Amino acid sequence: MFGLKKSFSVHKGFGLTLGITLFYLGLMLIIPLSTLFFKTFSLTWESFWATVTDERVMKAYQVSFGTAFLAAGVNLIFGTLIAWVLVRYQFFGKRILDALIDFPFALPTAVAGICLTTLFAGSGWVGHYLELAGIQVVFTQWGIVIALIFITLPFSVRSIQPVLEDLNPEVEEAAISLGANRWQLFSRIIVPELLPAAFAGFTLSFARALGEYGSVVFISGNLPFKTEIAPLLIVTKLEQYDYTGATSIAVVLLIFSFITLIILNSLQSLNRTWKSRN
């Protein structure tokens, strides 16, 4: 099949599992994805460019990229801090918190959306205090950032946590006994070890945040030019039967998620070769 040659293995079931895998990948993944590909080629360059550079679309991209970047940045810092606290310290309720980190991953996005909106609205438990401080979250771009922080938190914590757990304590002990202070220890020993994982977590969070829809539509208020994200605009175009418009916006978004996926993969292989060299 396809001239595939496997190297020798005593295991059985190569043909069967390869068959199932390729059939399923083809039917469920390749055919649907190629549809979008063909659809893209049916667009004319002029109409594509006109849609993508439309003021409202540009603004939606700006909102999507800006909020996704900000949320991934916040999680880079707090994700590292939380991973550090969970790995290094003992405190009451740690196991439950550790388990809860995956909560946003398991919770449906629509539920996340209505929860966060209720919580951060002016009448909500948190929003009430923020409003006293003069900060409005719901129906502003801050709301989008809050939703995206919630959605992508597991990705950053879970990327960094295993690296922190595997950190060799002897290296730190050596550094301390050679006279390094705590700041030097952190910035010269720990940060360089964490950097690839932290960046991978950042990229994954960014990619997820860019496409997020369910949680954002509730909290953002969906005001054109203000809190309208790119995925929402795709849905709007589709509801107006503007298929070419929807495709054009989707293609740009898809290209960016593929670029982040490529960056992520090369980061991981870079990390692996770097590790094996040491």
Added chain:
Amino acid sequence: MSQHKTHKLNRPGEGKLTKFVLISVALVFLSVFLVLPLITVFYQAFKFGIQPYLGYLSDPMTISAIQITLISATTAVILNTIFGIAAAWLISKFEFPGKKIILTLIDLPLTISPVIIGIIFVFLVGVHGYWGEFFASRGIKIIFAVPGIVLATTFVTFSFVARELIPHMQGQGNEEEEAAILLGASGFKTFFLITLPKIKWSLLYGIILCNARACGEFGAVSVVSGHIRGLTNTLSLHIEILYNEYNIVAAFAVASILTVLALITLIVKKLMEYSESRDLEALEPAIAEVKA
């Protein structure tokens, strides 16, 4: 595991103040972002008491949403589990060209916006889509009907079982399976008697996670469903409709079902990690013996 614990004592100490500040910041952040949202669901759902809560759940529209959600989640779980096991077996037991491409393809659905997945199916099998004519002439409605919801849900949750199984099966090694095969066991016998007991926890977690995500899928389903009440409404879409009608308590009552499902998923994950560390500890004397 125990190695880490003994070392932790020798770790160069950080100041008590640093530790206190870091733990406090983490606790405040996690309380605002994880604990309070969790409490909000149940607080809002039971705001009017138990009786209205049960009333919202037994509403015919809710029941029909539960049915459609179950149909699509069950289909997605069954298909993706068969695929996940086959793909994990293929990846962990054989070396062949193109393995990396298959791995990348398995990850792909995770990086595509759910909304884009939705429009892909509209283009593919919608009335004006490439195959629209084919299905329409046979009287089969896919988009704005249940089959479309099933398709979109299956696509979105494509990766979950495979992604859980592949690292576990790769990490566990193949010695026992090789022994079984060399002793004359068939491929299926090897799988059911040797591999399945080894991977049962990660398989269970993969299935539960796939199920939770399938039940809660929103973006893709929202595009293909058409939001027809009682006909193409899943639980997530039902929540959206109730919420937009300012029927907040009812929305949270329905949301509480999915939240419980998410919590069960977290518990299964913890159980999986616990059983893994127990297996590892049981192996430790043997490893020490080999090392000595």
